[in-house]
Amino acid sequence: MSFTEDQKKSNQPEKVLLTGLYSSEIPQYKASEYLDELEMLVNTAGGEVVGKVLQNRERPDVSTYLGRGKLGEVASLAREKNAGMIVFDDDLSPTQARNIEKETKLKIIDRSGLILDIFASRAQTAAAKTQVELAQLQYILPRLTRFWTHLSRQSGGIGTKGPGETQIETDRRIIGKRISVLKEKLEKLDRQRKTQRKGRDGIMRIALVGYTNVGKSSLLNALTHTEVLAENKLFATLDSTVRRFDTESTTVLLSDTVGFIRKLPHHLVDSFKSTLDEIREADVLLHVMDASSPSVLEYKAVVDETLKGIESSDKPTLLVFNKTDAVKDPEVLAGLRREFPEAVFISASRGIGLSDLQLKIEQQALTDYVKTEMNISLQNFKAISYIFDSAEVFYKKYHDEHIEISFRIRKDKLAKLEEMFAPNDLISSELI
Incomplete structure (x- = not known):
C-alpha cells in the first residue's frame, strides 16, 4: 500500500467509502456480505473503511452506476466521513468511472482495480510481478484517458501501484507493445516451469485450492513442516509454492496456489496462467474450506465455478474443512459432516485431523x-x-x-x- 504525501506524514490509512447494489437477484443481505468482503480487500490494501452504501437497483446505471441522485448522496457522505476514495463492488466501465470521478471529484476504484492493487503489493517473484503488470496494463488500456488525467494529480494510494507513472503517460501503441513483451516473457517462464515440472511426473501432485484466506498455506506448513508465508489476509499467496510431503507409504508434491475470490477478474486469471497450471496439471485437488465461515458453501460454489473456468473441475478432489476449532455451534459442524461424509475435518493451526487427511492422501495415491x-x-x-x-x-x-x-x-x-x-x-x- 502506498500513501499520498499527507498520509505518509501522518502515517494514517487512506479512508474509503464502499458502495454496491442489491436487487431481486441479489438480496440486500447478500449484497451486504459482499461489501463485508470488499472491506477485507480494502483492509488488505492498507485502507480504512469509514462507511458503506447499498443502492436498490435492478441493474447499474449505464452512466453513473448508482444514478446521479444517489451518486450525489454518496459523494456528500464521503466528504462528511473525510473519505478520499469510493470503492465500487462491481467493475465500472470506462464511461462510468470517468463520469463518477467528474461528478464526485473523488478518487474512484472498482473491485478489479482493488484486487490488482493488492496483487501488485504482494508480488515477490519475477513471474508474479510480470503477471501483475500484464493484468494491470490490460485493465488500464481501455481506461487510458481517465488514468492519464486521474493519476497526474495523485501521488499514491490504493489503485495507483503498477507499471509506473511513465507507463501510464505513454500512448496505447506503447502499452500494446509492452503487453506483447510481457506475454512473451510469461511464455518463456511457462516453458521453464514445464521443464521444472517434468522431473516430477513420477510423483503424485496435489494442488491446494480454495477461497482466499481459508488456511491453505497453514495446512501446507503443517503437513510438510515448512514455513511458507501464512497471514490472516486475503491473497497472502500469489506464487504457487511446491513442497515434498513424505508419508509412511508414499511421497507426494503439495502445491499451494493463489486463493480464489468472487468476481475474480478474467484478465487476472489469464495473466496467472503459469500459477494456475499447477492446478491444471495436478493429479488431485485438495479443496480447502473455512468451516467457521457462514458463507462456506457459497465460497465452495465460487471455487467450483472457477475450476470449471480453468478446465479443472473433473479432477479427483478431496474436500477439507479447515478451522474446525473456530466453529462455535456444534450443529453447524455436524451439518457439514452429514452433507459431506467423505470430507476431512481439520484444524491446520492446532494439528487436529491431520492424520486422517494423511490417510486419505495415501489412499488416493494407492488408487x-x-x-x-x-x-x-x-x-x-x-x-x-x-x-x-x-x-x-x-x-x-x-x-x-x-x-x-x-x-x-x-x-x-x-x-x-x-x-x-x-x-x-x-x-x-x-x-x-
Whole structure:
C-alpha cells in the first residue's frame, strides 16, 4: 500500500467509502456480505473503511452506476466521513468511472482495480510481478484517458501501484507493445516451469485450492513442516509454492496456489496462467474450506465455478474443512459432516485431523499409482527414456544387455509404457 504525501506524514490509512447494489437477484443481505468482503480487500490494501452504501437497483446505471441522485448522496457522505476514495463492488466501465470521478471529484476504484492493487503489493517473484503488470496494463488500456488525467494529480494510494507513472503517460501503441513483451516473457517462464515440472511426473501432485484466506498455506506448513508465508489476509499467496510431503507409504508434491475470490477478474486469471497450471496439471485437488465461515458453501460454489473456468473441475478432489476449532455451534459442524461424509475435518493451526487427511492422501495415491520393477532390454531406449521422464525412479542398475529398474508411475502411464514393448524387450516385470 502506498500513501499520498499527507498520509505518509501522518502515517494514517487512506479512508474509503464502499458502495454496491442489491436487487431481486441479489438480496440486500447478500449484497451486504459482499461489501463485508470488499472491506477485507480494502483492509488488505492498507485502507480504512469509514462507511458503506447499498443502492436498490435492478441493474447499474449505464452512466453513473448508482444514478446521479444517489451518486450525489454518496459523494456528500464521503466528504462528511473525510473519505478520499469510493470503492465500487462491481467493475465500472470506462464511461462510468470517468463520469463518477467528474461528478464526485473523488478518487474512484472498482473491485478489479482493488484486487490488482493488492496483487501488485504482494508480488515477490519475477513471474508474479510480470503477471501483475500484464493484468494491470490490460485493465488500464481501455481506461487510458481517465488514468492519464486521474493519476497526474495523485501521488499514491490504493489503485495507483503498477507499471509506473511513465507507463501510464505513454500512448496505447506503447502499452500494446509492452503487453506483447510481457506475454512473451510469461511464455518463456511457462516453458521453464514445464521443464521444472517434468522431473516430477513420477510423483503424485496435489494442488491446494480454495477461497482466499481459508488456511491453505497453514495446512501446507503443517503437513510438510515448512514455513511458507501464512497471514490472516486475503491473497497472502500469489506464487504457487511446491513442497515434498513424505508419508509412511508414499511421497507426494503439495502445491499451494493463489486463493480464489468472487468476481475474480478474467484478465487476472489469464495473466496467472503459469500459477494456475499447477492446478491444471495436478493429479488431485485438495479443496480447502473455512468451516467457521457462514458463507462456506457459497465460497465452495465460487471455487467450483472457477475450476470449471480453468478446465479443472473433473479432477479427483478431496474436500477439507479447515478451522474446525473456530466453529462455535456444534450443529453447524455436524451439518457439514452429514452433507459431506467423505470430507476431512481439520484444524491446520492446532494439528487436529491431520492424520486422517494423511490417510486419505495415501489412499488416493494407492488408487492412482503403482510401484513396479522391470528388467528391460537396452535396445528399447524409447521405453527406458519414457520411464525416466514419466516416473519416479527409485533404483537402476545397468547390465550388459538390459537395465534393472524400479519406479513408481501413474496407472494410465504404465498402460502406455506397456504398449512400447516388443516381445523380447521386457525380460521381467513385477509389481512391488
